[in-house]
Amino acid sequence: MNRRTFLKDICVGAVTLSGLPGIYAATKPRNSKPNFVIIFTDDQGYGDLGCYGSETIRSPRLDGLAKEGTRFTDFYAQPVCGPSRSALLTGRYPVRSQGWSMPESEITLAELLKTAGYTTGCIGKWDVSNRRDIKGRIPNDQGFDYYWGTLGANDGGAVRLYDNRESIGVDRDMAGLTKRYTDKGIEFLKANKDKPFLLYLAHTMAHSVIDATPRFKGKSKGGLYSDVIEELDYHTGRLLDAIDELGLRDNTLVIFTTDNGPWNNMQEPLRKKHKGAVAWGSSGPLREGKGSTWEGGVRVPCIVRWPGHVPAARVSNAIFSTVDFMPTFAKLAGYMVPTDRIIDGVDQTELLLGKNEQGARDHFYYLCRNELHGVRKGKWKLLLEDRKNYYGYVKDTGSKEKELYNLESDIGEKHNLTKQHPEIVEEMLELIKAFQWPAKLPDTAIVPRKKKGR
Known part of the structure; x- marks a missing residue:
């Protein structure tokens, strides 16, 4: 069964199930389905928030989010950015979902949420279409009704921005990106407040070439990188305030996390890019950082809030991962998890709601x-x-x-x-x-290698 056939079949199934008693989707009015907001930062270390032990970063809004929800201490992403994003979007390890080369055939959580009546928006860094505009593989072709952001990274100190499918130019103002993304996220919330939605807000900061606006630059105790995280904290607060002001707080599940550990193993190259400034984060008590499978490369901050559902002021050491989002959202939103492929994620609804402290993940x-x-x-x-x-x-x-x-x-x-x-x-x-290996291993390059003879 291919992707299009599966999505068509589950749409028909959702209509059929809506007439049956005892089914989650049938027993919940449409407006009672939770909204989902995923705030996904870049290269932020385990030790880079006050609530995770930082002594150089002030993060009052995210520390407050942790008090209002659950802070996970044993949460896992993937070692680097593209693979981490394909895993989050599909519920499948990158060896299946193919990281930077995520194919059109993969089914994203956005596509699945649309079958359950959701409007979907993606703001910011995409990074699963080999950093290019490839038909079938950009956000608008992978389940997102609205997209505003960059398809790749900012390694050269610039990003090409897209408004849905249209390229709208190159932006070299890295200091202003966090605000611009947040502004677009707030616009999406306002436009879709009366229907269930997914907002996937994937920040470019704090990757590679980082910067902060004058309001934050030079104001932290830890140099430029800490300035950038404090600005991310501030704008995350703006987004949370908008959720409150729109009356969405009690029916919105907010997740804050990041794509991999910090680039603390690239200090000298990053120092040169930033005129001697500290431009990397901290793994806290963890070993190593980005690119590694030591804990510092893959164990990252994660905070989840859903008032009245996710316990407040709780700290959980259950094993939890980005690959678990897709099957967990299935239970909460009422869509079917794909059955034609291996799904590595597990349904963590009971863990989130405080009904099971160990969670559903065995390993x-x-x-x-x-x-x-x-x-x-x-x-x-x-x-x-x-x-x-x-x-x-x-x-x-x-x-x-x-x-x-x-x-x-x-x-x-x-x-x-x-x-x-x-x-x-x-x-x-x-x-x-x-471990169940795929029949064919993917190309793991950021940009696919050219075959000989071409």
């Missing part, structure tokens, strides 16, 4: 490009021997042997316990063997 796989580096189950994390380092900026390559860590007592991955717990190693290796 989580650590993948980098097309290689399986390890697995976590409970407090245990096993990394395999001879893992390939795909990103030259990652300096910490480990021992080249199997490594077992107790993340409950050793969050910094300092003490390899393979010799003390051989039985745990064997159990974890069985999980490694059980």
Whole structure:
């Protein structure tokens, strides 16, 4: 079954189910379905918010969001940006959803929400169409009714902006992007306040070439990077205020998270780009950063608020991931999860609503490009021997042997316990063997390699 056939079938199924008692979609009035707002920052480290231990970043709005909702301490994205985005959008590890090369055949949560009557908007960084305008693979072709943002990154200090399908020019004002994206997000909220919606707001900051406006520049304790995060916090507050002012607070599930760990392993190149300024974040107590499968590369901040549903002032250490969004939203919005492909995400509704403190996720796989580096189950994390380092900026390559860590007592991955717990190693290796590989591995380049002879 192809993507179009599946989406057509579930639309018919949704209409059929709407006439049956006992079905979630049938028993909920249309306006009682929760709205979804995903705020997705870039290259923000685990230690880069006050509520996650930062002493140099003031983040009163996000700290407040954590008090109003649940803060997750063991939340996982992917090692780098494109793969992290395809995983979030599809509920599938990048080895299936293909990261920067996410194909038209993938089914996104936006497409699925549309089958349940939602209006969908994407603002900001897309980064799953090889950073180009490719028919079938841009936001408007992947389930989003409205798009305003850039299809790629800002590595050269500029972004090409699109208003839906139309290119509207190049923007070199990196300091102003966070405000512009937030303004567009607020416009989307105002235009769609009377119907269920998804807003996916994917910020360019704090990736590669960063900057802050005069109101924030030089005002933090931690240099330029901290200035940028404090400005992100402020504009996130503006978005939250708009949700309140529009009367949407009680019926909107807000998620704040980021795409991968900080680029703290690229300090000298980033320093040169920024005239000596500190332009990278902190992994806090975690090992390494972006591009790695150490905790610092993939474990990131995540805060979820839904008043009256998600418990307030709660801290959860359940294993949770961006791949879980799609099946979780299915339960909350009333759409069908695709059955024609492997879905790596699990329904975490019970975890979010405080009905199950452990969550539905038994284990989580650590993948980098097309290689399986390890697995976590409970407090245990096993990394395999001879893992390939795909990103030259990652300096910490480990021992080249199997490594077992107790993340409950050793969050910094300092003490390899393979010799003390051989039985745990064997159990974890069985999980490694059980991973279901796709029939064909994807091209993992940001821009596809040209085939010989062409």
